[in-house]
Amino acid sequence: MKSAWPASLALLAALIALWWAASLTGWFSPAFLPTPQATAASLTEGLRGDLLQASLATIGRMLQGWLLAAVAGIALGAAIASSATLRPWVQPTLEFLRPLPASAVMPLAIALYGLSPAMVLSVVAFGALWPTLLATVHGITSVEPRLIDVARCLRLSRAAFLWKMGLPNAVPDILAGLRLSLTVALIVSTLGEMLASQDGLGLAILVASRAFRASELFACLVLLSLIGLAGHALLVLAGRWLLRGQRH
Amino acid sequence: MPEPRGSRRWPWRTLRATAFPLLLLGLFEATARRAAALGSEVLAPPSAALRALAQAALDGSLWPATGFTLGAAALGLLLGAGLGTLAGVTLGLSARASRATFLSIELLRPLPSVALLPLAMLVFGFGTGLETSLVAFGTFWPQLLLIQAAVRRVDPQLLELGRLLGLSTAQRIRKIVLPAIVPRVFTALRLGMGFALVIAVTVELAGNPHGMGYAMLLAQQSLAPAMMIGWLAWIGVIGVLLNTTMLRLQRALDRRMGVAV
Numbered sequence: 001m002k003s004a005w006p007a008s009l010a011l012l013a014a015l016i017a018l019w020w021a022a023s024l025t026g027w028f029s030p031a032f033l034p035t036p037q038a039t040a041a042s043l044t045e046g047l048r049g050d051l052l053q054a055s056l057a058t059i060g061r062m063l064q065g066w067l068l069a070a071v072a073g074i075a076l077g078a079a080i081a082s083s084a085t086l087r088p089w090v091q092p093t094l095e096f097l098r099p100l101p102a103s104a105v106m107p108l109a110i111a112l113y114g115l116s117p118a119m120v121l122s123v124v125a126f127g128a129l130w131p132t133l134l135a136t137v138h139g140i141t142s143v144e145p146r147l148i149d150v151a152r153c154l155r156l157s158r159a160a161f162l163w164k165m166g167l168p169n170a171v172p173d174i175l176a177g178l179r180l181s182l183t184v185a186l187i188v189s190t191l192g193e194m195l196a197s198q199d200g201l202g203l204a205i206l207v208a209s210r211a212f213r214a215s216e217l218f219a220c221l222v223l224l225s226l227i228g229l230a231g232h233a234l235l236v237l238a239g240r241w242l243l244r245g246q247r248h
Numbered sequence: 249m250p251e252p253r254g255s256r257r258w259p260w261r262t263l264r265a266t267a268f269p270l271l272l273l274g275l276f277e278a279t280a281r282r283a284a285a286l287g288s289e290v291l292a293p294p295s296a297a298l299r300a301l302a303q304a305a306l307d308g309s310l311w312p313a314t315g316f317t318l319g320a321a322a323l324g325l326l327l328g329a330g331l332g333t334l335a336g337v338t339l340g341l342s343a344r345a346s347r348a349t350f351l352s353i354e355l356l357r358p359l360p361s362v363a364l365l366p367l368a369m370l371v372f373g374f375g376t377g378l379e380t381s382l383v384a385f386g387t388f389w390p391q392l393l394l395i396q397a398a399v400r401r402v403d404p405q406l407l408e409l410g411r412l413l414g415l416s417t418a419q420r421i422r423k424i425v426l427p428a429i430v431p432r433v434f435t436a437l438r439l440g441m442g443f444a445l446v447i448a449v450t451v452e453l454a455g456n457p458h459g460m461g462y463a464m465l466l467a468q469q470s471l472a473p474a475m476m477i478g479w480l481a482w483i484g485v486i487g488v489l490l491n492t493t494m495l496r497l498q499r500a501l502d503r504r505m506g507v508a509v
Contacts, residue, residue: 007344008351015352032370092265093272099487101446103362103453104461104480107468111290111476187360187450194362194454202363209366217367221359228358 034215042215043222051204051216055223058189058200061117062227065124066185070178073129077136082158082166091137098134102127102184103191110196120192127188128181135177139170175239182231190224201227292474294481301478309463314486317452317459320376321444324383329440331384332391333433337421339392340399353389361386361447362454369455379451379459386447387440394439398432399425431498431505438494445487 016036022028023035034042046052080090106123113119143165151161167174193202201220208216273294280293292300304310339346361382372378402425410420452461464479 004347004350007348011348012352012355032367088261088264089268093269096269096488097484099442099445099491100484101449101487103446103450104464104483106453107464107476108480111468111473183358186358187362190360191362191450191454194365205363205366209370212370214367214370221363221367224363225355225359228360229354232354232358 030214031212032214034218038215039218039222042213042219046216046219051201051219051223054199054201054204054220055227057198058186058193058202058224059227061121061124061189061192061198061200062182062185062231065121065189066128066178066182068121068125069128069181069185070132072125073132073177073181074136074174077133078140078162078166080133081137081140081170082162087137087141094130094134094137098130102130102188106188106192106195115196115198117198120189120196120198123192124185124188128185131180131184132174132177135173135180136170139173140166142173143169171242172239175235175242179232179235182235183228186224186228186231288473289471290473292477294477296474297477297481300472300474301482304475304478310482313458313460313463314482316376317445317448317461318486320379320459321383321441321448323376324380324448325387325437325440325444327380328384328387328444329391329437332388332440333395333436335388336392336395337399337425337429340396340402341417341421341425346396353392357389357393359385362450365451365454365456374456375458379448379456382451383444383447387443390443391436391440394432394436395429398429398436402428431502434498434501438491438498441490441494442487445483445490449483 019033020036023030023033043051080087080094102123105126109119109123113122140162147165147169148161151165156164189200190202190205192198193200194206197203201224205217205220208214208220277293277295280288280291280296283291284293284296301310339349364382364385365378368378368381372381406424406428407420410424415423448459449461452459453465456462460479460483464476464483467473467476467479
């Protein structure tokens with residue numbers, strides 16, 4: 001397979017050139033379409049001060065919420081999936097809760113905990129929990145039935161079954177769930193920063209737009225996209241490394 | 249599976265499925281009642297939320313907000329999924345196009361719709377345009393990727409046959425590619441509908457003063473916890489109803505298309 005880099009870098013450069021041309025024509029108000037140079041200037045200036053702080057705050061919030069969700073999601077998922085008695089009681093409720101928008105819980109959390117960092121973090125973790133939890137349950141319950149018979153013959157304890165068969169079988173599903181959880185964590189972090197006025201890129205975007213500083217707003221968007229891209233790429237690499245034995 | 253056994257197990261299964269949520273609701277009711285007795289203005293028991301919801305349904309304030317959110321979500325999904333399907337088919341068929349666009353897509357895709365809200369607000373102002381455009385942006389990327397993957401799975405021999413028969417590109421798309429990917433388009437649409445509802449409600453929470461999300465935020469800010477929890481439950485019920493309807497439709501479609509269920 002040919003490398004995708006030259007062609008896609010060329011297209012990206014062309015898109016930026018198009019953006020530059022569009023911002024020069026004057027058809028679009030500079031209040032919402034800055035030139036690429038202005039955006040780059042805001043970016044370099046911001047990275048020496050506020051925007052670096054804001055990015056670190058958003059990254060920290062996203063990672064903390066995601067880690068909480070990952071630990072809780074895998075543990076709860078493993079507990080639910082490995083217990084044939086528990087599952088029929090709990091799983092229908094989980095399936096029912098899945099389509100509930102995580103962001104809709106935000107007003108309830110604000111009412112309960114106020115506009116605090118802990119409130120935002122708890123909603124981030126809550127929202128990011130579902131993809132990992134459901135993926136873990138799915139991955140463990142789809143273990144080859146003959147392997148379950150083997151486990152029964154060997155009289156493996158539940159912990160041993162989970163550790164030796166259930167979780168290894170679920171790794172691809174859990175990785176997919178973790179990727180989705182990270183996306184959700186970034187979205188809910190941004191929303192939480194906007195609604196609860198917490199330090200971070202969400203708030204920085206809001207402040208920039210209220211002051212009609214479009215170049216700063218675009219700089220924040222660039223940073224958010226890079227954060228999302230980096231997180232996704234790291235998880236894909238981690239997944240490849242974890243699954244290296246299973247690839248032929 | 250023999251029929252009598254299934255019918256004997258049916259009430260038992262429903263009982264087990266509903267016991268856990270009922271227990272949770274009961275706990276919530278008890279906690280909220282105790283909080284309300286202590287003078288809480290932020291929590292209300294589910295029974296009060298249900299009453300507030302029934303009230304809103306009767307006096308008619310429930311329906312316009314619901315209609316606005318669902319309308320904006322549907323319009324945005326139509327736009328985003330339509331363009332996403334077009335782009336997905338193009339990129340799925342042309343390896344060169346998919347190589348060239350990969351970096352730009354990976355850079356634009358992770359942008360949360362809600363982060364684009366202030367920018368979209370400057371462009372569109374408040375209202376349907378704002379919400380529709382953000383739902384369209386958010387549903388475009390997953391649709392594109394799912395359709396691209398679906399088109400890549402179309403049997404290459406069929407495409408080769410189409411070429412040998414002298415079919416034009418448009419004919420090959422219409423006669424070979426589209427029929428082959430219909431079930432996956434539907435799956436993508438079902439997922440996209442979930443995203444669309446989430447994005448619409450989120451946009452309303454974060455600034456667009458219309459719809460269910462805004463009504464919920466308003467209830468919270470005016471210290472009407474029963475109505476706020478009522479809205480939360482209502483949004484959840486709508487999400488579940490849409491999802492189960494689409495799942496049913498999909499199973500029916502899969503059976504008709506001869507896909508192994």
